[in-house]
Amino acid sequence: MTLARVRSAYEKFLEAVVILLMTTLATEVTVGVIYRSIGHSLVWYDEIASILLAWLTFYGSALAAVKRAHIGCPEVMALLPPRAKLAFRILAEVLVIAFFALVAWVGYSILDVLATDHLVSLPQVSVLYTQSVIPISAVLIIVAEVLTIPAVLAEALAGAKHGAATGEGSH
Numbered sequence: 693m694t695l696a697r698v699r700s701a702y703e704k705f706l707e708a709v710v711i712l713l714m715t716t717l718a719t720e721v722t723v724g725v726i727y728r729s730i731g732h733s734l735v736w737y738d739e740i741a742s743i744l745l746a747w748l749t750f751y752g753s754a755l756a757a758v759k760r761a762h763i764g765c766p767e768v769m770a771l772l773p774p775r776a777k778l779a780f781r782i783l784a785e786v787l788v789i790a791f792f793a794l795v796a797w798v799g800y801s802i803l804d805v806l807a808t809d810h811l812v813s814l815p816q817v818s819v820l821y822t823q824s825v826i827p828i829s830a831v832l833i834i835v836a837e838v839l840t841i842p843a844v845l846a847e848a849l850a851g852a853k854h855g856a857a858t859g860e861g862s863h
Contacts, residue, residue: 695839695842698839699758699839699840702758702835702836702839703755703758703759706751706754706755706758706832706836707755709751709755710748710751710752710755713744713747713748713751714748716744717741717744717745717748720737720740720741720744721737721741723737724737724738724741735813736811736813736814738813739811739812739813739814740813740814743822746822746825747825750825750826750828750829751825751829751832753829753833754829754832754833754835754836755836757832757833757836757837757840758836758839758840760840760844777848778845778848778849781844781845781848782845782848785837785841785844785845788833788837789834789837789838792830792831792833792834792837793830793834795826795827795830796826796827796830796831796834797827799823799826799827799830800827802823803820803823803824803827806818806819806820806823807819807820
């Protein structure tokens with residue numbers, strides 16, 4: 693299986709997770725509003741909705757990472773000479789992976805502390821489960837970065853080779 697196929701399958705997996713979370717959040721909020729409008733508010737719906745929104749944000753970030761859809765500075769990169777573009781691409785990838793490795797490690801290490809805490813509205817549910825999204829999504833983002841690095845670096849390298857062949861960036 694090629695790297696492109698693995699990346700595509702990974703993207704489809706993350707899309708399914710995000711769609712499931714969006715559907716669950718929409719359904720949960722709709723049910724909560726219906727119950728509230730008939731005078732029987734669900735005590736847990738606000739807390740669960742905010743948790744689902746956080747999960748949607750974290751897993752959506754992983755999906756954006758695999759699609760290379762996060763905010764960047766293409767205008768600044770376009771102004772750089774080809775070799776500098778390649779160097780900055782490598783540096784950016786290293787920094788992103790290092791940052792999310794740190795997030796994963798810290799997120800995982802605090803799970804032990806949270807293991808004894810429970811949701812306010814659903815005391816039978818441990819906060820450990822709700823906060824596990826932090827290390828899990830950080831790892832998913834790292835995987836997304838690793839799966840897309842070859843294409844990103846190939847594009848930057850092609851620009852560097854083109855710049856060297858045409859004499860661009862040698863000033």
